[in-house]
Amino acid sequence: MYRFSNKNCMSKNPTLKKLKLPKVLILLSVIFLSCTLLIIINFFTIKILSANRAYVNGESHYSKGQKDAARHLITYICNEDSLQWKLFKKELSVPQADGLVRKYLTNNSNTDSIKKALRTGHNNEEDLDDMIWLFKNFNQVSFFKKAIVEWEKGDVLISRFNAIGNTIHDKIKSGHLDDKSRADFLLQINEISDKLTVNSISFSNTLGDGTREIKNYLIYTNIFFIMIIICSVTLYYA
DSSP states (O other): OOOOOOHHHHHHHHHHHHHHHHHHHHHHHHHHHHHHHHHHHHHHHHHHHHHHHHHHHHHHHHHHHHHHHHHHHHHHHHHOOHHHHHHHHHHHHHHHHHHHHHHHHHTTOOHHHHHHHHHHTTOOGGGHHHHHHHHHHHTTSHHHHHHHHHHHHHHHHHHHHHHHHHHHHHHHHHTOOOHHHHHHHHHHHHHHHHHHHHHHHHHHHHHHHHHHHHHHHHHHHHHHHHHHHHHHHHHHHO
């Protein structure tokens, strides 16, 4: 009686394994590399978006500090109450601190000085490292570079605002603040406040546009790598 022998089939198995093993390793390597890159890209994208959010939040403190300072300065002009002068200086210190942050980051100053200024600007402690990282690594990227320009314009206006406040304070102390001077100063304060409002809106819109652009790139990148993973898994099972 004839019996079927498996010897020939068994002799081919090592060869088949040698042929299949490199292909399997390549597919597994592609899957592993795609997953790793996907995780890294998502991590840094989330980090960028978080830092962007922190800058937008910081701008709200910047704007609020300026508006509150303007309110106290106007009250100070009207009633010459020294408490209003102190409150003006206190509120104005918030945007002034943010101005120092920009200068420190631009000049690559030490991290402790930068963080101290960020805290004075009422920025959240958990966001400080991300904010510093974003500025140092993305200050030449188009959307963030444009935001820095708007930031610098705002700092110039804050310096003018502070100079006006000091002039008003000197006139009040010397008793030379008449009705005409009061009217002129009020016009200057309103003019600077209006310009700062436009500036703050432009700053936030620029960062918002950058955030949306990054989100779109993230979606496309995720789709690309997910398709690579799906195709690799399909080929592996095939």
